Amino acid sequence: MHALGLDPDTVGKTLVAVLDDGRHVLAVVPVSATLDLKALARVAGSKRAAMAEPHEAERLTGSVVGGISPLGSRRPLPVYVDELLTVDGEVHVSGGRRGLELSLAPADLVRAAGAVVGPIAT
Numbered sequence: 001m002h003a004l005g006l007d008p009d010t011v012g013k014t015l016v017a018v019l020d021d022g023r024h025v026l027a028v029v030p031v032s033a034t035l036d037l038k039a040l041a042r043v044a045g046s047k048r049a050a051m052a053e054p055h056e057a058e059r060l061t062g063s064v065v066g067g068i069s070p071l072g073s074r075r076p077l078p079v080y081v082d083e084l085l086t087v088d089g090e091v092h093v094s095g096g097r098r099g100l101e102l103s104l105a106p107a108d109l110v111r112a113a114g115a116v117v118g119p120i121a122t
Contacts, residue, residue: 008032010091017050020049070115085109
């Protein structure tokens, strides 16, 4: 991201989490932040959340860890985007493989992913 001249606050990393009821979700947070699992659970209407195992994330999304996109997963998963990624005019997310980045307006990301926006990062 630094090599590309991108602000880390505008680059989203997509993580796969599992809620206490067994549902898997995608969480998109700035690379400069950390996913707050308690906050994700709260926004998703659950009590707890945990990170999915890497092999499980890859199986569900069809992408390798480090290249998971919030768009076009093998299995449709609910998407939660941290509100910090919606304040600038452009956001950058993985296009589904390592090294492939998509740049789009935050509103377009939210609309295309059917995402819920909330405070899920620290």
